[in-house]
Amino acid sequence: MSVIQCENIEKKFRKKKALQNITFQIEDEKITGLVGRNGTGKTTLLRILAGFTKQTSGTVTVFDKTPFNNLFVSANSILINDQMQFPGSFNLQDILNYATEFYGKWDAELAARLLQYFRLNPQSYHSDLSKGMKNTFNFIFGLATRCDVTLFDEPINGMDEAVRKDVYRALLKDYLAYPRTIIISSHFLDEMEHLLEDILLLDEGKVALHKSLDELREYAVGLLGPTEAIKRWTAGLEVLHEKQVVSNQMYTVLKAQDCTFNEQQLLQEGIAFMPVSANDLCLYLTNSRTGDIDDVFNE
Amino acid sequence: MSLTNKTFAETLQVQVKFKLHAYLGMIVYLIMVQIVGILMSLMGPTGMSSVSSFIDINAEMYTPTVLIFLSNLWAFYVGLLMTRHDQRADIMPFVSTRIMSSIGDVVVLVALAVYAGITAMLSNYVVRIVILLKSNKHMLSDENMFSAPEVFIENLVAFIFFILCFAAVGYFLGMIAQKSKKVLFIIVAVFFSMLFTSFGQEILLGTIKIAQFGLFSFMGVMIILSASCFIVATFLAGNLEVKG
Numbered sequence: 001m002s003v004i005q006c007e008n009i010e011k012k013f014r015k016k017k018a019l020q021n022i023t024f025q026i027e028d029e030k031i032t033g034l035v036g037r038n039g040t041g042k043t044t045l046l047r048i049l050a051g052f053t054k055q056t057s058g059t060v061t062v063f064d065k066t067p068f069n070n071l072f073v074s075a076n077s078i079l080i081n082d083q084m085q086f087p088g089s090f091n092l093q094d095i096l097n098y099a100t101e102f103y104g105k106w107d108a109e110l111a112a113r114l115l116q117y118f119r120l121n122p123q124s125y126h127s128d129l130s131k132g133m134k135n136t137f138n139f140i141f142g143l144a145t146r147c148d149v150t151l152f153d154e155p156i157n158g159m160d161e162a163v164r165k166d167v168y169r170a171l172l173k174d175y176l177a178y179p180r181t182i183i184i185s186s187h188f189l190d191e192m193e194h195l196l197e198d199i200l201l202l203d204e205g206k207v208a209l210h211k212s213l214d215e216l217r218e219y220a221v222g223l224l225g226p227t228e229a230i231k232r233w234t235a236g237l238e239v240l241h242e243k244q245v246v247s248n249q250m251y252t253v254l255k256a257q258d259c260t261f262n263e264q265q266l267l268q269e270g271i272a273f274m275p276v277s278a279n280d281l282c283l284y285l286t287n288s289r290t291g292d293i294d295d296v297f298n299e
Numbered sequence: 300m301s302l303t304n305k306t307f308a309e310t311l312q313v314q315v316k317f318k319l320h321a322y323l324g325m326i327v328y329l330i331m332v333q334i335v336g337i338l339m340s341l342m343g344p345t346g347m348s349s350v351s352s353f354i355d356i357n358a359e360m361y362t363p364t365v366l367i368f369l370s371n372l373w374a375f376y377v378g379l380l381m382t383r384h385d386q387r388a389d390i391m392p393f394v395s396t397r398i399m400s401s402i403g404d405v406v407v408l409v410a411l412a413v414y415a416g417i418t419a420m421l422s423n424y425v426v427r428i429v430i431l432l433k434s435n436k437h438m439l440s441d442e443n444m445f446s447a448p449e450v451f452i453e454n455l456v457a458f459i460f461f462i463l464c465f466a467a468v469g470y471f472l473g474m475i476a477q478k479s480k481k482v483l484f485i486i487v488a489v490f491f492s493m494l495f496t497s498f499g500q501e502i503l504l505g506t507i508k509i510a511q512f513g514l515f516s517f518m519g520v521m522i523i524l525s526a527s528c529f530i531v532a533t534f535l536a537g538n539l540e541v542k543g
Binding site for chain 2: 001003028029051052053054063069070071072074075076078083084085086087088089090094098099101102103104105141148180
């Protein structure tokens, strides 16, 4: 069953198109990773899904309802980001107390235990917390609401590695106990790959790819070997990425469906097949630059 | 998947409680403003003196004008403050819609206006007590809540509606500013230029005349003005996007 449906969404800020022709569906009880470079519209998309902002055109439904100004959607969804604000006069305990009254499925016990585990003093004020601690609290808040649609926008920004690991673990454990639809936008795809079932990749405001993680892992293949041999074998094929490793060695990434080569022949010519990680593939698919940063320094 | 179904009324109730708690700090500002009002009322009475060979009369008139003016200014500020981006974003982590949030703001502003009206009225009594404590002073007009309860209630209601009206205007202008600063500039410019036209002056004087007719006509004018501001502001809030 689709919980989130978007059809041809477009969002303009003045004359700039932040999102265009966005069409996808997200199934119930799945964790989806929303990835893409900076400024590709991830935050805008999440804000539209949460009902914080309105799309310029197109249709968005969450639980079959338009999210903007909808009480039902608001009661069953939450957007967690590092811009979350709470009244300055509330301490963390006040915020959690009010959450009990607002959210029907709020798990006060879980929130209290997580607060204690992450050493957040319930009497401290949200605005006094460091960036990492603020985001840890926001994460706890989002997890404890147990909303059927939980949207995390860069939830781990500012957290140290140990906290990030704990956060991933907490998210996975709670999701397994209480399955729900979760979308996480993050630049740390490598770290959280084990959590995700689907990937929604945005590039320049458009959906570049929406696939399961398993499909993504099989989407591309890397070839490493002598430059001349690789150039010969890949002639006429769509190259997703290529890089000169050393003077006569080259690394090339191709779509797996195009690789109908005889593996033995390639091996004889010194070319090795390499798997391409989901994170690398997302980078290659969204890289519009020619060359890399090294070329800036090489005249 | 079991979805939560909350009614508008129950969510609004929680939201009003939340906002009242959030704006509790405004009460501190009100107290400060009213202390200043009391001091200014005591310092600047309007008076007249009459001296003859046998009698020396010095009459001083203390009015709550300064107190009301400062309380109105406070209400205007609170109304304006509630429309700011960061203030509106405070409710967004919780269950809400823009229209509900705006209705919640209106309820809180009404509650704060009632509180401000009562404290302004009581501050007026503080002024009277201080005057009485001064030597050689006699109160000529000493109606109080026990000797003339109807006057007390009339004044109290007038105070509350007057303060609420300023809060409503602040909320309305704040919401217009959030929508478009240009529109706000045009509204303010049109309002002030109207005051210089005979038509605008007629409307203003007519409204003041109706308001001066008695408590009920004053209340009517204040209610119509406040309700219009709140309704337009709530309508505008319904379409406002929230940062954060």
